[in-house]
Amino acid sequence: MKVVCVHALKSSLQPIEDAFQAASEETELHHLMDTTLLSLLKKEQTLSSTILYRFVEFCRRAEEEEADVILLTCSAFNEARDLIQPLTTVPVLRSDEGVMTQVARYQRVGLIATVNETPPPLERYLTSLAPDVDIRTKVDTEAMACLARGDKAGHDERIQQMVQQVQGEVDVIVLSQYSMAHTAGTVPAGNTPVLTAPEASVQHILGRKEAVTRWS
The missing domain is CATH 3.40.50.1860 (Rossmann fold)
Structure with a gap:
């Protein structure tokens, strides 16, 4: 493939x-x-x-x-x-197609982003899948600035801070950009599931491949 x-x-x-x-x-x-x-x-x-x-x-x-x-x-x-x-x-x-398909079954969703342009299309797409969803969005553009200048630790710390702000208030946390996926195992989410877009995208693509193979 x-x-x-x-x-x-x-x-x-x-x-x-x-x-x-x-x-x-x-x-x-x-x-x-x-x-x-x-x-x-x-x-x-x-x-x-x-x-x-x-x-x-x-x-x-x-x-x-x-x-x-x-x-x-x-x-x-x-x-x-x-x-x-x-x-x-x-x-x-x-x-976000794979991850939002998974997220749509949750009522309260924490959306973490580091680019201002990211949340609006994601929120519109998720709402189209689950009209009654409650979305709590956090954006920290300085985190992306840290990453751009090579300060990975500063970037990761800011992701952790955003996760802490929504942890306990949502049923699932979405690290919405591919650039933050590496922090999934270190964010202080407690028992709240943390989903990443790259992993969900791969699952979605491979699921499509299996469906085509099964019916071909």
Whole structure:
């Protein structure tokens, strides 16, 4: 199975590599990246034609590589999926598709993010799956700034602080961005389940693969 991952941040690459490796599946991963996308989104405040054109180009390249799946790994661009899917024959998956499918069964959800553009599309998607869900969102943009300048410890500490703020008030905690997945085993969540997007994405993709194999 060949999966083409589309990244807007360098920090998203290793988490999805690790998640597939942990699943012990023979999956061929290809990576496409444009690190200017987030700054462009901050500037234009919408999924502009310029941004969408870049995603269409990613899809074209994925088709050339004969990909089985295209995975968007940056949650800020998940809503581009519905706009670009009609333009490609390759299935395009949101970065949050797997994790939000799991989260939808919980009543109170703690959403942890380090980019301001991340929560709105995730909240809209989760609400479409579970209209009565109670979402408690925490965002700390300084955590991403720490990661960008190489201060991984500072980043991780800020993630832990956000988790502490919602722990005990929610039924599940979602580390919504791929870049924070490595903190899942260290955050002070008590008995509250902590879900990460890369692991859930891999489970979702492999589940699709099994379904296709079973019915083919």
